[in-house]
Amino acid sequence: MKLLVTGGAGYIGSVVTAQLLEAGHEVTVLDDLSTGHADAVPEGARLVRGTLREQAAPVLEGGGFQAVLHFAAKSLVGESMEKPGLYWDRNLGESLALLEAMRRAGVGQIVFSSTAATYGEPQSTPILETDPTRPTNPYGASKLAIDTALSEYARMHGFGAVSLRYFNVAGAYGRFGERHTVETHLIPNVLAVAAGTRPSVKMFGDDYPTADGTCIRDYIHVVDLGVAHLLALQACTPGEHKIFNLGNGNGFSVREVIEVCREVTGHPIPAEVAPRRPGDPAVLVASSQKIQAELGWKPEHDLHRMVADAWAFLRSQR
Numbered sequence: 001m002k003l004l005v006t007g008g009a010g011y012i013g014s015v016v017t018a019q020l021l022e023a024g025h026e027v028t029v030l031d032d033l034s035t036g037h038a039d040a041v042p043e044g045a046r047l048v049r050g051t052l053r054e055q056a057a058p059v060l061e062g063g064g065f066q067a068v069l070h071f072a073a074k075s076l077v078g079e080s081m082e083k084p085g086l087y088w089d090r091n092l093g094e095s096l097a098l099l100e101a102m103r104r105a106g107v108g109q110i111v112f113s114s115t116a117a118t119y120g121e122p123q124s125t126p127i128l129e130t131d132p133t134r135p136t137n138p139y140g141a142s143k144l145a146i147d148t149a150l151s152e153y154a155r156m157h158g159f160g161a162v163s164l165r166y167f168n169v170a171g172a173y174g175r176f177g178e179r180h181t182v183e184t185h186l187i188p189n190v191l192a193v194a195a196g197t198r199p200s201v202k203m204f205g206d207d208y209p210t211a212d213g214t215c216i217r218d219y220i221h222v223v224d225l226g227v228a229h230l231l232a233l234q235a236c237t238p239g240e241h242k243i244f245n246l247g248n249g250n251g252f253s254v255r256e257v258i259e260v261c262r263e264v265t266g267h268p269i270p271a272e273v274a275p276r277r278p279g280d281p282a283v284l285v286a287s288s289q290k291i292q293a294e295l296g297w298k299p300e301h302d303l304h305r306m307v308a309d310a311w312a313f314l315r316s317q318r
């Protein structure tokens, strides 16, 4: 297929682009490089630098594209609490520009990077796609609004859309991994201690109602996540908007993640308890039954492998 990948210079976008190319697809990446890196775009993909508002229409018009995979987004929960307008503009605003450009160009298939943050504080665990969506921050709210727009475009314009609601993505795929200028995620922060670029890791809160008092998250390997995108691409059905959770269905606490990082790196990794981070739910674990049943997806990589691959990637960067 001839595909447009927005945000293909970022962490997840670059991994999925590499997998799409390996599967024989033709890929154009559209990325403004505000957080992505030009050298992260896999060889064999064409890179167009620009925003969706400026470049989606000219790239799509007459380009012969069959589908879009839409990763481009601002994705830091904390930043979204400080700058909600930025998140509404860059996430919803840019996405609407993309959808309109698709509609005008007659490209009606889209796979969208949604998030567990659309659910907010869960009512029950594991989280099902039918659970209430009550985001607690502008990041999750802006992504939920895009999901709503996709439902309308499917209903009114016959789009075939699939939203994948990611839980905590980790790991790397060869030379494609996490390279954020400001790193807030747990696993890269813990591994930075083992690499000697941070003195210790802070555990944000140890008084949550969990077995060891630290927050529990559902970690998914970026390669498994990518495989789900290839399956989702085949599942775009005109007139339908399908939503799937993407996680492993297992929860690991912050302390458990740090322990796995110690095992993998052989480094003692000093950890200290710090105050809770605002907006962190105690437990976020996905039910991935729906995507397993409907698309035949199955996670292949465990937490140990995610940490090992992220560690190999980090060392290759030095």
Ligand code: UFG
Residues within 6 Å of the ligand: 075, 076, 077, 115, 116, 117, 139, 166, 167, 168, 169, 184, 185, 186, 187, 189, 201, 202, 203, 204, 205, 215, 216, 217, 254, 277, 280, 284
């Ligand atoms: N944490 C620490 N120390 C750190 C970093 C994180 O203790 O240095 C803790 C957090 O408080 C949280 C857990 O580790 O309890 C995981 O935090 P991350 O920042 O790695 O991930 P989040 O669960 O906050 O966020 C992720 C994605 C978001 C998405 C969210 C959906 O990064 O984009 O999952 O639940 F919205």
